[in-house]
Amino acid sequence: MALSKKRKVDAENRAFNSEWNDASMFILPPASTKPVCLICSETVALIKSANVKRHYETKHKAFDQSYPPKSELRTQKIRCLAAQYDQSTRVLSRAFSAQQRANECSLRVAWVLGKHKKPFTDASIVKECMTEIAEALLDGKEKDELCDKIEKIPLSACTATRRSEILAQDSLSQLEEAICKALCVGLAVDESTDVSDNAQLLVYIRFLNREKNQFCEDLLGVTPLQTTTKGEDIYLAIKETPAKRGIEPTKVISITTDGAPAMIGREKGAVARFKEDNADLISYHCIIHQAVLCSTLSDEYAEVMKTMIKIINFLRASSSCQHRMLREFLKEVDANSDDLLLHNNVYKEDLQGDYTHFPKVKEQVQGHRDVSSFVDFVDKLIENFSKRFDSFSIGEELTLFIQNPFLITDVRAFTNDVTHHFKWANTGPLQMQMIDLQANVALKEQFARTESTTFWLQMVSETAFPDLKKVALFILTMFGSTYSCEAAFSTMNIIKTKYRSKLTNEHLHMCMRMALTSFKPRFKMLAGQAKAQFSH
Numbered sequence: 291m292a293l294s295k296k297r298k299v300d301a302e303n304r305a306f307n308s309e310w311n312d313a314s315m316f317i318l319p320p321a322s323t324k325p326v327c328l329i330c331s332e333t334v335a336l337i338k339s340a341n342v343k344r345h346y347e348t349k350h351k352a353f354d355q356s357y358p359p360k361s362e363l364r365t366q367k368i369r370c371l372a373a374q375y376d377q378s379t380r381v382l383s384r385a386f387s388a389q390q391r392a393n394e395c396s397l398r399v400a401w402v403l404g405k406h407k408k409p410f411t412d413a414s415i416v417k418e419c420m421t422e423i424a425e426a427l428l429d430g431k432e433k434d435e436l437c438d439k440i441e442k443i444p445l446s447a448c449t450a451t452r453r454s455e456i457l458a459q460d461s462l463s464q465l466e467e468a469i470c471k472a473l474c475v476g477l478a479v480d481e482s483t484d485v486s487d488n489a490q491l492l493v494y495i496r497f498l499n500r501e502k503n504q505f506c507e508d509l510l511g512v513t514p515l516q517t518t519t520k521g522e523d524i525y526l527a528i529k530e531t532p533a534k535r536g537i538e539p540t541k542v543i544s545i546t547t548d549g550a551p552a553m554i555g556r557e558k559g560a561v562a563r564f565k566e567d568n569a570d571l572i573s574y575h576c577i578i579h580q581a582v583l584c585s586t587l588s589d590e591y592a593e594v595m596k597t598m599i600k601i602i603n604f605l606r607a608s609s610s611c612q613h614r615m616l617r618e619f620l621k622e623v624d625a626n627s628d629d630l631l632l633h634n635n636v637y638k639e640d641l642q643g644d645y646t647h648f649p650k651v652k653e654q655v656q657g658h659r660d661v662s663s664f665v666d667f668v669d670k671l672i673e674n675f676s677k678r679f680d681s682f683s684i685g686e687e688l689t690l691f692i693q694n695p696f697l698i699t700d701v702r703a704f705t706n707d708v709t710h711h712f713k714w715a716n717t718g719p720l721q722m723q724m725i726d727l728q729a730n731v732a733l734k735e736q737f738a739r740t741e742s743t744t745f746w747l748q749m750v751s752e753t754a755f756p757d758l759k760k761v762a763l764f765i766l767t768m769f770g771s772t773y774s775c776e777a778a779f780s781t782m783n784i785i786k787t788k789y790r791s792k793l794t795n796e797h798l799h800m801c802m803r804m805a806l807t808s809f810k811p812r813f814k815m816l817a818g819q820a821k822a823q824f825s826h
Contacts, residue, residue, distance in 0.1 A: 305337070306318040306325060306337050307339065310325070310339070310342050311368055312359060312360060312364065312365070312368065313343075313346075313359065314327075314342045314343055314345070314346035315327060315328045315329050315346060315350065315353065315368065315371070316328070316334075316342050316345075316346070317372060317375070318337070319379070323337070324336075324337075325337060325341075325342055326375070327345060327346075327349075327350075328368065328371040328372060328375060329349075329350050329353065329371065330349065330350070331375065332345070388439075388442075390817045390818055391817075392439070392442050392443045392444065393444070393817040394813050394814060394816075394817035395443045396413075396443055396444050396445055396449060396450075396453055397453050397456070397457060397811065397813050397816055397817060398813055399413055399416050399417075399443075399445060399450070399453075400413065400450045400453035400454050400457060401453075401457050401804065401811060401813075402416075403416070403450065403454075404454055404457065404458075404801060404804030404805060405804060405805055406805075407781060407784045407785045407801065407805050409790060410447045410448075410450040410451045410454065411447045411450075412450075413445040413446065413447065413449070413450035414445055414446060414447065416445060417440060417443060417445040420440045421437055421440050421441070424436040424437050424440060425437070451797070454797075454800055454801065454804060455800060456816055457804055457811045457816070458800040458801075458803045458804050460811045460812060460816060461803060461804065461807045461809040461810075461811055462803060462807075464809040464812075465508050465510075465535075465807065465809055466535050466536065468497070468499050468500070468501065468506065468809075469495070469497060469535060469536075469537060470536065471500045471501075472497035472498055472499075472500065472541075473498065473760070473763060474497070474541055474542075474543045474763070474764055474767050475495050475496065475497040475532075475537060475541055475542055475543070475767065476495070476496040476497070476542070476543060476544040476545070476546075476767045476768045476769050477493055477494065477495055477496075477510070477528075477532070477542055477544070477545045477546070477769070478493070478494040478495075478496070478545070478546050478547075478769040478771070478772045478774055478775050479491070479492070479493050479494075479524075479528055479545060479546070479547050479560075479772070479775070480492055480547065480548050480772045480775035480776065480779070481515070481519060481524065482779045482782070484782055484783070484786050484798070485783065485786050485787060485788055485791055486786070486791050488514055488795065489514065489515040489519050490512055490513070490514055490515070490779075490782065490795075490798075491512070491513045491514075491515055491519075491524060491527045491528070492509070492511075492512050492775050492778055492779065492782075493509075493510045493511050493512075493513075493527075493528060493531045493532075494507060494508070494509060494510060494769070494772075494774040494775055494778065495507070495508055495509075495510040495532075496767055496768070496769055497767060498747075498763060498766075498767065503747055503748065504747065505743070505766060505767070506808055507769075507774050507808070508806070508807055508808055508809070509778060509802060509803055509806045509807060510531055510532065510535065511531040511534065511535070511799075512795075512798075512799040512802060513527040513530065513531060514795045515527060521559045521560045521562075521563065522560075522563070524560035525559075525560040525563040525564060528545075528560055528564060529563075529564065529567070539564075539567040539568040540568055540570075542568060542571060543570070543571070543572060543764055543767060543768070544571065544572040544573070544574070544767070544768040544769065545561060545564065545571060545572075545573050546573070546574055546575070546768070546769045546770075546771065546772055547560075547561060547573070547575070547772065548575075548772055561573045570712075570713055572684070572711065572768070684711065684765070685707050687700070687703055687704045687707045688704075688707050688708065688711070688761075688765060691704060691761070691762070691765075692742055692746070692762060692765055692766065693742055694737070694742070695724070695727060695728065695737075695758075696727075696728055696734055696737065698724070698728070701721050701724050701725065702721070704720075704724065705717045705720045705721050705724070708720055708761055712761065712764060715757060715761065716757065719756075719757050720757050720758065720761075723754075723755045723756075723757055723758045724758060726754070726755070727750070727755055727758060733749060733750070736749045737749070743766060746759065746762040746763070746766065750762070778802065778806055781802055781805050781806060782798065782802055785798060785801045785802060785805065786798050
């Protein structure tokens with residue numbers, strides 16, 4: 291004998307019987323699945339005659355004596371109770387909507403303050419400003435109503451802090467959702483200290499946002515380094531940050547750093563340790579930090595560099611008056627330049643040749659002075675650059691591929707370069723797709739009218755050129771520098787000043803995320819989810 295299946299309530303298609311209005315004083319509110327008693331406003335679990343009848347007979351049997359069933363008096367009473375119930379639900383609905391609007395206003399104020407790096411306590415100042423504006427712009431009833439609504443917006447410092455936590459978490463959730471859809475990501479890493487001498491390791495991420503079809507750079511995370519800032523400490527922090535966001539190590543294709551020893555040490559450096567988890571990781575030195583490398587090679591030349599930097603800072607940065615006077619002086623003496631030169635290119639061969647670019651050195655040579663130390667210095671500089679940048683071997687073919695794929699003449703050399711850097715690439719399809727791309731006249735015309743990144747994202751079909759587009763995506767995902775990290779540290783110093791030195795690491799990171807993120811919070815959804823309360 292087969293066992294009968296258990297009945298499911300949602301499959302029984304029970305309907306509310308209108309006769310229950312008179313018999314048991316129950317109604318079924320719109321968009322509700324539970325009947326409501328008009329007498330006590332209680333509900334029953336299921337739309338069943340037995341449930342309704344049991345409730346009425348247990349709690350309201352005496353109601354029949356005052357209002358006999360099917361009498362005109364009972365009908366009028368039912369209408370009166372139904373109207374009262376409808377009025378009460380409307381009042382509650384309006385009150386809840388007003389609370390949601392006040393809550394949304396509170397969220398939006400906290401967001402604006404966060405984007406402008408302002409303290410939580412400024413929220414009450416915003417409320418005061420809004421009240422003053424209402425007082426000046428409006429009169430009579432309109433002014434009173436608006437001032438009353440403003441007064442109900444919760445904008446205390448504690449509330450602004452809680453709202454900021456909600457907003458930061460929502461922007462982080464959106465970032466995580468976008469990263470999950472990305473094919474690959476690039477990282478930029480840097481470390482600095484805040485005003486309280488706390489070491490903060492910052493990790494920025496770059497990836498293709500599939501929904502917007504554009505590259506996105508955002509703050510992935512900030513980790514406080516509690517004690518030392520050795521390579522092991524930095525490695526663990528870097529490893530932990532992507533892991534928190536559900537990013538597999540193999541999804542990270544590149545990482546750029548400022549070249550500090552703790553970052554790029556060959557054995558114990560953070561990047562070397564990170565490569566143990568991902569052998570195909572491409573690491574390279576930030577381009578904006580290359581200019582200062584020469585000052586670390588020699589105490590003699592470092593002292594010269596420091597002196598020159600002091601002079602430059604004085605003439606160019608400390609006083610606009612000094613800078614103007616410098617320009618006028620250069621004009622008076624008919625100098626070759628009309629302003630202070632910040633740097634010049636060096637060629638080693640010229641120091642060993644006729645000194646075309648070094649006239650002063652040439653004078654020293656003619657005076658029989660030994661200038662071999664200059665050549666030794668340049669040799670050390672070349673060696674230092676080679677050590678720091680030998681891991682970044684993206685050649686001219688791949689660079690030209692992004693800039694203008696129609697200028698590549700040696701397709702075989704190009705595909706060899708691709709397969710050397712990206713193990714997933716296949717030579718055959720790459721060569722055929724490159725030939726087809728270069729033969730496409732329409733794409734060539736579109737490339738001439740658009741920027742290269744836009745061309746690869748919007749013009750090149752992923753169906754027709756899947757491998758080429760993937761190569762372009764991988765290269766374009768790489769950071770060129772740690773500029774985003776440097777800018778973020780400037781934001782950190784604006785947020786955490788000597789006047790906000792007590793700011794915790796958690797709240798500092800939260801404020802930095804609001805100030806730096808490219809994602810906008812979903813205000814209405816957050817306002818509906820939160821337990822809204824009017825300001826007291």
